[in-house]
Amino acid sequence: MGRSQDYIIQVRGLSKRFGSRSVLHDVEFGIRRGEFVTILGPSGSGKSTLLRIIGGLEKPTEGSIIFDGKDITSMPAEKRPINTVFQHYALFPHLNVYENIAFGLVMKGVDKQQQAERIAEVLQIVGMQGYENYDVRKLSGGQQQRVAIARAIVNKPEVLLLDESLSALDHKLRKQMQRELKAMHRQLGITFIFVTHDQEEAISMSDNIVVLQEGKVQQIASPSEIYNHPSNLFMANFIGENNIIKIQVLDGQKIFLLGQSVEADTNRFMAGDTAYAVIRPEDVLISDATSEEFPWKGVVCSSDFRGVYYETFVQTKTGEILQIRQDKEYETGTSVGIGVARNDLYLVGAEA
Amino acid sequence: MRRLSTFVAPYAIFMVILVILPLVIMAQYAVFDKEGQFTLHFLLSFTNEEILNTFIYSIGVAMETTILCILLGYPIAYILSRKEMGFPAHLITFFILPMGVNMLLNTFALVAVLDVLHIPLGTTALVIGMVYNFLPFMVQPLYNSLCKIDSNLIEAAYDLGASKITAFFKIVVPVSIPGIVSGVMMVFMPTISTFAISELLTMNKVKLFGSVVQASIGSDMLNYGAALSIVMLLVVVITQVLLKDR
Amino acid sequence: MKALSRIYVVLMLIFMYAPIFALIVFSFTDSPVFGKWTGFSLDLYRNIFNGEVPDLTATVWSTAVIAICVMILSVLLGTSAAIGLYNLRYPSLLRKAISFTNSVPLINPDIITAISLFLLYVFLGVSRGMVTVIISQTVLCTPFVMMCVLPMFKQMDKDLFSAAIDLGASTFQAIWHVILPQLRPGIVSGALLTIALSIDDFAVTLFNRGNDGLETLSTYIYSDAQRGGLTPEIRPLFTMIVVVAVIALIIVNIYSSRREKLRKKIFG
Numbered sequence: 001m002g003r004s005q006d007y008i009i010q011v012r013g014l015s016k017r018f019g020s021r022s023v024l025h026d027v028e029f030g031i032r033r034g035e036f037v038t039i040l041g042p043s044g045s046g047k048s049t050l051l052r053i054i055g056g057l058e059k060p061t062e063g064s065i066i067f068d069g070k071d072i073t074s075m076p077a078e079k080r081p082i083n084t085v086f087q088h089y090a091l092f093p094h095l096n097v098y099e100n101i102a103f104g105l106v107m108k109g110v111d112k113q114q115q116a117e118r119i120a121e122v123l124q125i126v127g128m129q130g131y132e133n134y135d136v137r138k139l140s141g142g143q144q145q146r147v148a149i150a151r152a153i154v155n156k157p158e159v160l161l162l163d164e165s166l167s168a169l170d171h172k173l174r175k176q177m178q179r180e181l182k183a184m185h186r187q188l189g190i191t192f193i194f195v196t197h198d199q200e201e202a203i204s205m206s207d208n209i210v211v212l213q214e215g216k217v218q219q220i221a222s223p224s225e226i227y228n229h230p231s232n233l234f235m236a237n238f239i240g241e242n243n244i245i246k247i248q249v250l251d252g253q254k255i256f257l258l259g260q261s262v263e264a265d266t267n268r269f270m271a272g273d274t275a276y277a278v279i280r281p282e283d284v285l286i287s288d289a290t291s292e293e294f295p296w297k298g299v300v301c302s303s304d305f306r307g308v309y310y311e312t313f314v315q316t317k318t319g320e321i322l323q324i325r326q327d328k329e330y331e332t333g334t335s336v337g338i339g340v341a342r343n344d345l346y347l348v349g350a351e352a
Numbered sequence: 353m354r355r356l357s358t359f360v361a362p363y364a365i366f367m368v369i370l371v372i373l374p375l376v377i378m379a380q381y382a383v384f385d386k387e388g389q390f391t392l393h394f395l396l397s398f399t400n401e402e403i404l405n406t407f408i409y410s411i412g413v414a415m416e417t418t419i420l421c422i423l424l425g426y427p428i429a430y431i432l433s434r435k436e437m438g439f440p441a442h443l444i445t446f447f448i449l450p451m452g453v454n455m456l457l458n459t460f461a462l463v464a465v466l467d468v469l470h471i472p473l474g475t476t477a478l479v480i481g482m483v484y485n486f487l488p489f490m491v492q493p494l495y496n497s498l499c500k501i502d503s504n505l506i507e508a509a510y511d512l513g514a515s516k517i518t519a520f521f522k523i524v525v526p527v528s529i530p531g532i533v534s535g536v537m538m539v540f541m542p543t544i545s546t547f548a549i550s551e552l553l554t555m556n557k558v559k560l561f562g563s564v565v566q567a568s569i570g571s572d573m574l575n576y577g578a579a580l581s582i583v584m585l586l587v588v589v590i591t592q593v594l595l596k597d598r
Numbered sequence: 599m600k601a602l603s604r605i606y607v608v609l610m611l612i613f614m615y616a617p618i619f620a621l622i623v624f625s626f627t628d629s630p631v632f633g634k635w636t637g638f639s640l641d642l643y644r645n646i647f648n649g650e651v652p653d654l655t656a657t658v659w660s661t662a663v664i665a666i667c668v669m670i671l672s673v674l675l676g677t678s679a680a681i682g683l684y685n686l687r688y689p690s691l692l693r694k695a696i697s698f699t700n701s702v703p704l705i706n707p708d709i710i711t712a713i714s715l716f717l718l719y720v721f722l723g724v725s726r727g728m729v730t731v732i733i734s735q736t737v738l739c740t741p742f743v744m745m746c747v748l749p750m751f752k753q754m755d756k757d758l759f760s761a762a763i764d765l766g767a768s769t770f771q772a773i774w775h776v777i778l779p780q781l782r783p784g785i786v787s788g789a790l791l792t793i794a795l796s797i798d799d800f801a802v803t804l805f806n807r808g809n810d811g812l813e814t815l816s817t818y819i820y821s822d823a824q825r826g827g828l829t830p831e832i833r834p835l836f837t838m839i840v841v842v843a844v845i846a847l848i849i850v851n852i853y854s855s856r857r858e859k860l861r862k863k864i865f866g
Contacts, residue, residue, distance in 0.1 A: 052760075057760045057764065077763045078764075089755075092762075104765035353763075354685070360678070360682025361682065363676070363740065375702075375714050449847060453843055454839065461618055484614070542707060551820075565713070578713065584707065
């Protein structure tokens with residue numbers, strides 16, 4: 001990690017247990033001021049719990065949260081300069097749009113004039129001008145979400161937490177909201193912490209991604225780093241679509257892959273280690289001819305046009321099925337040669 | 353949220369002092385007599401013929417009342433729950449209304465009417481009065497339970513060739529059993545333990561178990577009364593357990 | 599078939615309401631004997647209010663005071679307990695214990711509750727009077743309040759409290775501004791139910807009122823009937839209670855059907 005002043009939030013050694021069940025284990029990372037960070041993970045990975053702990057709605061069993069250099073682990077949620085947008089928005093049903101948004105301001109004792117100004121401001125940011133007197137129960141999902149965001153940001157928090165807020169929206173609306181959230185992030189300049197299980201969403205929106213699985217951090221990196229260099233088997237499976245093949249590490253920068261000994265960057269491993277080769281579908285080379293570039297032989301199982309490429313599946317002589325994306329049409333049953341450039345052969349172990 | 357769970361504390365303390373402790377004390381009174389000797393009064397109470405008779409009689413009255421309430425109340429609940437019968441939906445409210453009026457007042461009104469009709473007070477009046485007071489308690493759960501029956505179920509039965517009567521007994525009744533059980537619980541047990549109503553209805557001539565208990569408490573035979581109460585409690589608990597399994 | 603069922607329902611209605619109706623009718627005559635109509639008169643009504651029957655007036659007053667006190671206590675205890683119970687981590691042993699103990703006054707015949715509380719007061723050396731009656735009725739009524747309030751949590755977004763806290767509300771502010779408004783229908787029906795139960799209560803009052811002559815409606819009628827005579831002023835009192843019950847039921851019905859309509863509009 002870099003200088004502590006860079007980080008607005010630091011999570012240190014965070015663990016959370018409910019009875020005997022461990023939900024978070026030794027989670028550690030830092031978030032820089034103004035960043036858009038996504039906490040990404042499958043269901044049950046503990047990501048929502050982590051978010052709630054940062055927001056002050058849960059207390060960790062061990063570890064601490066440092067905010068701007070100060071330990072806020074025992075500070076209750078109502079005192080933290082952090083606001084949350086909840087998964088189902090949690091709008092107060094008995095209050096209208098204006099009153100919902102005003103809630104935080106009322107609690108702080110902001111005067112009525114100021115309230116009106118700030119509420120008008122955020123309504124504009126979220127695009128809900130004119131909806132002040134609406135019954136929140138009668139709004140659509142997308143509108144409710146905007147009100148929820150408005151209600152949070154009107155308090156000018158230093159950090160905004162979003163708990164899978166886009167999950168309940170349909171696909172098109174979701175994409176639109178993703179763009180709007182990014183725009184808001186740029187406009188407001190505050191730190192966003194976003195929780196999702198959708199890796200495409202994470203990769204398209206974030207400056208930095210923290211990946212959780214079963215309560216443990218799997219990787220912390222930028223979207224391109226995570227995409228190109230997954231840190232372990234779980235990450236390789238989770239992010240993007242990859243061919244993952246078990247290999248054996250041999251002496252001298254060589255691995256045993258698909259029945260052949262080939263060159264690869266084995267610096268992180270020792271001879272005899274089990275590891276996995278991660279090859280992206282678009283990096284697999286395929287050809288009718290057999291030559292040195294294409295050391296493996298196989299038979300085409302299927303090849304379907306997908307507009308931009310052909311989704312082709314080839315079964316190698318060793319029995320593996322590889323997913324390949326390329327631009328030539330192949331008939332099922334054709335014998336082909338498969339190859340991959342050394343740089344595109346990426347290795348991971350089971351653990352990071 | 354964790355912090356809200358402490359809100360249960362006042363009531364929890366309240367219950368320990370005012371629900372658990374009294375029962376413990378009552379049990380204590382029941383098994384010890386005035387001098388502090390350990391006895392098993394309530395076993396003795398069963399050997400007293402008069403008490404035993406009263407007890408059996410009370411159960412008998414309770415069963416009669418419950419059965420009559422089911423026989424009279426089920427049709428009401430059923431008819432009102434079937435929209436096609438054409439009764440306004442809120443008519444059920446009127447059958448439930450008497451629950452909101454003091455039971456003694458209800459009985460009082462009934463006694464006055466019985467008097468006018470020259471029906472003498474006594475065992476018949478007792479049963480009439482019990483049914484009168486407790487019918488709403490049977491009708492309400494029955495109605496709630498019958499309302500939940502999807503009319504599609506009955507139509508499906510007709511479709512499969514069942515006559516109206518068969519459909520009723522093979523489909524409607526079994527599905528409404530939770531309602532019947534509910535109703536029975538709300539009628540049978542209060543009927544055993546009530547005493548004021550029976551005294552009003554029979555001019556004190558007929559005593560139910562509840563009256564005996566009340567009398568013994570009133571005349572300072574606390575231990576005895578406590579013992580009888582425990583007996584009643586056991587009957588109630590046993591009934592509960594038997595009915596809960598359904 | 600339809601005709602038969604209509605006749606049946608009408609007959610049952612007559613059965614249930616004949617006594618009530620008769621009593622209401624005869625409240626408008628001042629005949630001391632029930633059944634003899636001696637001309638229309640509002641005397642009996644006046645008598646209740648102008649102190650002609652002081653015992654009855656005092657009784658009505660006591661009943662009302664007790665009912666209101668019990669309502670306030672039960673609602674406070676029951677709502678607070680419901681909030682606490684809902685937030686206890688499940689499957690907590692404590693949660694089960696509280697649920698069970700809560701159902702004891704519901705299952706027990708009221709005479710058992712009455713006697714057990716009486717023995718408690720004897721044990722503690724507490725003298726019995728209005729206060730013990732209020733406490734004892736609260737024991738009986740609070741479980742009902744719990745039963746009315748707890749279901750309201752199911753329809754509530756589980757993050758509402760968290761949202762309020764997140765926005766800067768203290769625990770109490772969050773409960774007051776956000777939770778209680780959601781619970782309100784349950785609290786209202788619990789309160790009304792408590793008042794009805796309190797007025798209707800007999801056993802608990804009888805055993806725990808002490809010897810100072812405290813009378814509530816039920817005990818008054820009871821001792822009145824024991825004495826043989828039935829005070830005619832009870833008729834208008836009865837009428838008024840029935841009217842209040844009808845109005846209360848209508849209000850509750852309108853309120854709940856309005857909420858049903860709103861819910862159907864939103865959720866389809």
